[in-house]
């Protein structure tokens with residue numbers, strides 16, 4: 001029997017946090033609050049997380065990622 005295991009990064013869209021100007025594309029748009037974690041997978045099914053939760057903000061136009069400022073958390 002072959003046991004297939006590996007890792008997978010799962011992204012979670014936590015919704016819109018507000019309108020900000022992107023320093024990369026200079027558009028004012030609704031930024032998304034994103035979360036991701038690396039998971040251990042068994043037969044491609046995520047079983048348990050193997051990393052802490054990472055949070056970032058993302059510009060929906062150019063997909064530039066930003067660290068989350070303390071006043072948004």
Ligand SMILES: [Zn+2]
Nearest residue numbers: 022025059062
């Ligand atoms: Zn942008």
